[in-house]
Amino acid sequence: MSDLFRVEGLSKSFGGLAVSRNVDLAMGAGERLALIGPNGAGKTTFVNLVTGQIRPSAGRVILGGEDVTGLGAVRRVRKGLVRTFQVTRLFSDMTPEEHVTLTVLRREGRAARILGRFRGDPAVSGEVEGILGTLGLLEVARRKVREIAYGQQRLLEIAIALALRPKVLLLDEPAAGVPSSETPRIEQALGHLPPSLAVLMIEHDMDLVFRFAKRVVVLAAGEIIFEGLPAQVAANEKVREAYLGNYAHARRVA
Numbered sequence: 001m002s003d004l005f006r007v008e009g010l011s012k013s014f015g016g017l018a019v020s021r022n023v024d025l026a027m028g029a030g031e032r033l034a035l036i037g038p039n040g041a042g043k044t045t046f047v048n049l050v051t052g053q054i055r056p057s058a059g060r061v062i063l064g065g066e067d068v069t070g071l072g073a074v075r076r077v078r079k080g081l082v083r084t085f086q087v088t089r090l091f092s093d094m095t096p097e098e099h100v101t102l103t104v105l106r107r108e109g110r111a112a113r114i115l116g117r118f119r120g121d122p123a124v125s126g127e128v129e130g131i132l133g134t135l136g137l138l139e140v141a142r143r144k145v146r147e148i149a150y151g152q153q154r155l156l157e158i159a160i161a162l163a164l165r166p167k168v169l170l171l172d173e174p175a176a177g178v179p180s181s182e183t184p185r186i187e188q189a190l191g192h193l194p195p196s197l198a199v200l201m202i203e204h205d206m207d208l209v210f211r212f213a214k215r216v217v218v219l220a221a222g223e224i225i226f227e228g229l230p231a232q233v234a235a236n237e238k239v240r241e242a243y244l245g246n247y248a249h250a251r252r253v254a
């Protein structure tokens with residue numbers, strides 16, 4: 001099977017600190033993969049490298065057979081490599097419907113200054129409704145962001161990402177900061193993501209990880225130390241050591 005997405009030998013150092021060390025990873029369409037690891041392991045850095053927020057010191061990012069390593073973040077998004085962030089980046093006075101509509105219009109390269117005009121465009125409003133429905137946000141579609149639950153705000157970030165029509169979606173801690181009473185809502189929504197979409201999720205909530213992912217990759221000190229089934233990860237000696245602290249601090253390169 002050909003990979004939809006692949007990184008080869010991805011490396012990055014900040015000063016003398018190696019935070020990504022020769023990372024190889026591939027994903028197929030429809031995959032559900034969790035990237036886990038102790039604090040400071042380099043998980044967010046990995047996403048930043050993949051999506052073009054930062055440049056690697058070495059290595060390649062390949063999407064659909066095309067080397068996109070030289071492209072900036074915006075062009076990678078257009079090609080289908082889309083991420084969400086650990087912290088919400090929403091406008092508190094806008095509604096979920098407005099956020100997703102603006103994203104659809106921006107994707108289409110259409111001027112969005114008079115947002116109201118597009119409410120009457122059935123293609124746009126149909127797509128927006130479909131996306132909000134997928135994430136379970138229809139009931140709050142016209143409420144202001146500041147009035148909706150934090151878990152719903154996190155889901156809106158994913159809705160916005162879906163409006164960019166991703167092929168590969170990278171979710172940076174979708175449940176971070178969400179009260180435990182709301183995590184079932186997140187889990188349910190993640191279960192409704194389009195089946196053909198490849199999803200890589202960084203998450204510290206292990207219950208969510210084990211229910212969501214079919215494959216788990218563990219990163220420690222910028223290196224992949226385990227790759228396998230969720231059921232195997234907890235028993236792995238290297239992984240246990242990493243979480244006990246032996247790998248907790250990124251190793252310094254000479």
Ligand SMILES: Nc1ncnc2c1ncn2[C@@H]1O[C@H](COP(=O)(O)OP(=O)(O)OP(=O)(O)O)[C@@H](O)[C@H]1O
Nearest residue numbers: 014017019037038039040041042043044045046250
């Ligand atoms: N721009 C930067 N400049 C210098 N060091 C950085 C930079 N970004 C990240 N780092 C360092 O790289 C290491 C990995 O950070 P990263 O945020 O990728 O880890 P993480 O696994 O996502 O951690 P967490 O689970 O806490 O979010 C950390 O030691 C961090 O301090």
